[in-house]
Amino acid sequence: MHVVILAEFAVPSGGAEKVAVESARGLAEAGHHVTYIQAVAGEADPLLDHPRLSRICLGLADAWSRPAVAAALAGIWSSEAALRLAGALAGLKRRPDCIHLHQWTRSLSPSVFPVLFRTGAPVLLTLHDYFLACPNGVAYRFDRAEPCALRPMSAACIAAPCDSRSRLHKMVRVARTAALRQAIGRRPLHVVHVCDASRARMGAMLGAYALTHHRVDNPVWVAERATAAPGQGDAIVYVGRLTREKGADLVAEAARRAGLTALFVGTGPLADELRQRPGVELAGWQCPEAVQAILRRRARALAAPSRWYETGPLTVYEALAAGIPVVASERSGAAEKVRDGATGFVVPPAVDDLAAAFGALADPARATAMGRAAHAAYWARPMTMAAHARDLSALYEEIVHNRSCAMQQETAARASDSTIEAARP
Structure with a gap:
């Protein structure tokens, strides 16, 4: 094809x-x-x-x-x-x-x-x-x-x-x-x-x-490795553009209430505002390999607190694949991959709800258990490039087949109409 x-x-x-x-x-x-x-x-x-x-x-x-x-x-x-x-x-x-x-x-x-x-x-x-x-x-x-x-x-x-x-x-x-x-x-x-x-x-x-x-699920370019150790992480990590609609400001305040560092990986219009908040670190834009290294070294959890109906932020899947709990907004499409209370938390995009979830993960044992559950759940049905290509291939073949059948039926119908028309006196 x-x-x-x-x-x-x-x-x-x-x-x-x-x-x-x-x-x-x-x-x-x-x-x-x-x-x-x-x-x-x-x-x-x-x-x-x-x-x-x-x-x-x-x-x-x-x-x-x-x-x-x-x-x-x-x-x-x-x-x-x-x-x-x-x-x-x-x-x-x-x-x-x-x-x-x-x-x-x-x-x-x-x-x-x-x-x-x-x-x-x-x-x-x-x-x-x-x-x-x-x-x-x-x-x-x-x-x-x-x-x-x-x-x-x-x-x-x-x-x-x-x-x-x-x-x-x-x-x-x-x-x-x-x-x-x-x-x-x-x-x-x-x-x-x-x-x-x-x-x-x-x-x-x-x-x-x-x-x-x-x-069709998006592909996730992450190699399978041993699960991370989120129980040893010291920060709630946010990866993406630093904007209000994506909830970057919510993470800063909620992490502060939970007694954890808020580590932001990315750039955006809220950078200066976030930099002035206590307990905040800004790492700027990083390549995918560096993001994975930061997640494994620093993350107690990944936060995806979008205020808008985000379709499927890839960082959520990458964190789950690494064995890191995710705290996701109920408005994010990626939240459907988070098992609330087992591999992370699905909450409204509000400071109180995020702070409660971050506070629960402040317990190293709970963060560790959730990370292991996240890793196991993800790799039981991984969103790999090969899986994505397999699903797309099946979809393309179905569409092409159905289109071919429809065209054959249309051709047969036209031929039948022509035969009937020719037979009329």
């Missing part, structure tokens, strides 16, 4: 690209021929170096590097992206059996969807976020610091000052979402959810489209 994977970057700068790169490698190792198309010019992850994997770069500019007006216009509809993608697909030596898109908001724009549909191959889109329905992409009211309950693109949604930047930025994103709805229309699109919560939540938000929903 020839699979085309389309993403905006070939080096992981976030979860979507990380999954795209690891999916490509896993599928190649599983025996498929993979073409990885990256939109933005730049380097490529070494994982993409494989005999059955080829790479094409469209050479587009990242919207964040462009002047504001040009970025806004290209974000709503980029004719350049559509033309370059169409050329790349037309130049393939082998027709793709399916095309899997992972991200489109930074350089590609809604203009690429008609290009993908015109190939005639089934099109899949992994929902790493909520941009398919929600203009600001996270279904979160930044003006109220709470999840959004409005119907996407309703009058109330359009009027809401919910964007993290400005009303003008929100209007640009509303225009992009309107263009997206027009670009996709009622064409068949397969959407892949990375957690059960996302599938349940997004199903009610996507009535404007003709979608087929699927569920």
Whole structure:
């Protein structure tokens, strides 16, 4: 099978690209021929170096590097992206059996969807976020610091000052979402959810489209090792962007109440505020190997306290794989992998609840027991790259088979109609 994977970057700068790169490698190792198309010019992850994997770069500019007006216009509809993608697909030596898109908001724009549909191959889109329905992409009211309950693109949604930047930025994103709805229309699109919560939540938000929903776990690039020793850890570790919607401020205060250090790995707008708090350490951005080392050396637990409906933060799975308890927000999709009270805690994103969970883990024996349970539970059914590739392969084969059957039935129906018409006097 020839699979085309389309993403905006070939080096992981976030979860979507990380999954795209690891999916490509896993599928190649599983025996498929993979073409990885990256939109933005730049380097490529070494994982993409494989005999059955080829790479094409469209050479587009990242919207964040462009002047504001040009970025806004290209974000709503980029004719350049559509033309370059169409050329790349037309130049393939082998027709793709399916095309899997992972991200489109930074350089590609809604203009690429008609290009993908015109190939005639089934099109899949992994929902790493909520941009398919929600203009600001996270279904979160930044003006109220709470999840959004409005119907996407309703009058109330359009009027809401919910964007993290400005009303003008929100209007640009509303225009992009309107263009997206027009670009996709009622064409068949397969959407892949990375957690059960996302599938349940997004199903009610996507009535404007003709979608087929699927569920596949993200891959986790972690080798199996002996369980960590969280009972010896001295810190609650937070890994990710330092923002209020992800709950970084909650971790700092809750850890202080529990008498533990709050160790933040990452960067973001709350960095200066957090640095001034007592009992806080900032490690800055770290490579994946360094993150794993920090978790094993320092973590009493990993905290994932998102205020927004996060789909599936990979750090939760990586911590469980290492044998580290996780305290996750009930709003996080990754919380479905945490067994409350056994491998960690699932709590509301509130200081009191987080502090209670951190306090329980202040007991070294309990942290140790939970870490061992987390390690055993994860490796009983690991989310490895091979497992991810196996599940994707089965999904692709099912979609291609069903499409072939549908086309054969349509051809037979047309032939039957033609025969009946010819027999009429």
